[in-house]
Amino acid sequence: MDPAVAEPEPATRQPVLSLRGISKGFGAVQALTEIDLDVHAGEVVAIVGDNGAGKSTLVKILAGVYSHDTGSVSFDGQPVSIGSPAASRELGIATVFQDLALCDNLDVVSNLFLGREITKGTLDEEEMEKRSWSLLRQLSARIPSVRIAVASLSGGQRQTVAIARSLIGEPRIVILDEPTAALGVAQTAEVLNLIERLRERGLGVILISHNMADVQAVADRVVVLRLGRNNGNFRVPDVSYEEIISAITGATDNVVTRRAEARNTERNAS
Structure with missing residues (x-):
């Protein structure tokens, strides 16, 4: 039975990021098999699946940590290669991993511009502070001071700093790996x-999450991975919590498979 799929996007709307037939293996273990994924500007795409479904591997391929074995990646309709994390960033993909990779002993400004400091012979602290406030205001962030040490921030504020840092290079796609965990x-x-603000800015957002309430609250589409394969592509307004869970678990006799069968029957009849 083919997995249920959302109706195709309008032909006039080209995805910013497009993956076709992406596969990745680690020795005898096949982590991903022929994965397809499209992400459009101003769209939040949630990628969900059980542990071992291949979500982390897919994120690391897009972040340039892993290289895929087969398949193709296109950006703005042009074939591209993501050979390293630097190549991923230069392409316009920013990734915020679950551990955030923040330096607790540094303040917000230093974390935002770490490795990208603005200099005029010496560090231009005033300009970096000004840009930090500008960026945080665009995200409607609630940070008491950009000179406060990150160690003293709450979990939500730390996530805010990590997301703001990812926007320094003006990316087109932002990947958030379990941003609300814990x-x-x-x-x-x-x-x-914050995710809503990113969508309003016209960015494509890939949200990795186990929390279905969060997914249904902010995502436009849900892409389900199961055992390293595509197992569903749904528009959030058209799918229920139970349908998503059925696709994640791979149940064979459920509303997902019945819906797919009904749609196939309708297409064949027409």
Whole structure:
């Protein structure tokens, strides 16, 4: 049975990022098999799946940490190669990993511009501070001071700093790996608001999450991975929590497979 799929995007709307037939193996273990994925500007695409579904491997391929074995990657319709993390960033893909990779002993400004410092012979602290506030205001971020040490920030505020840092290079695609993991209710709401701000800025967002409530709150589409393969591509307004879970678990007799069968029957009849 073919996995249920969303209706295709309008032909006039070209995806910013497009993956076709992406496969990746580690010795005898096949982590990904012929993965297809499209991400458009101003769209939040959630990638969900059980542990071992291949989500982390896919993220690391897009981030340039791993190279794929077969398949193709296109950016703005042009074939590209992502051979390293630097190549990924130069292409316009920013990745915020779950561990955030922040320096707790440094302040917000230093974390935002770490490795990208603005200099005029010496460090231009005033300009970096000005740009930091400008960027945080664009995200409607609630940071008390850009000179406060990151160690003293809440989980939601730390996630804010990590996301703001990813925007320094003006990316087209932002990947968020489990951004609300281990956060409380208020902090989760803060991060979800940040994702809304990214969409409003016209960025394509890839959201990796186990939290279906978060996914249904902010995502436009849900792409399900199961055992390293595509197993569903749904528009959020058209799918229920139960349908997503069915696609994740791979149940064979459920509303997902029945919907796919009904659509195939309708197409064949027409």
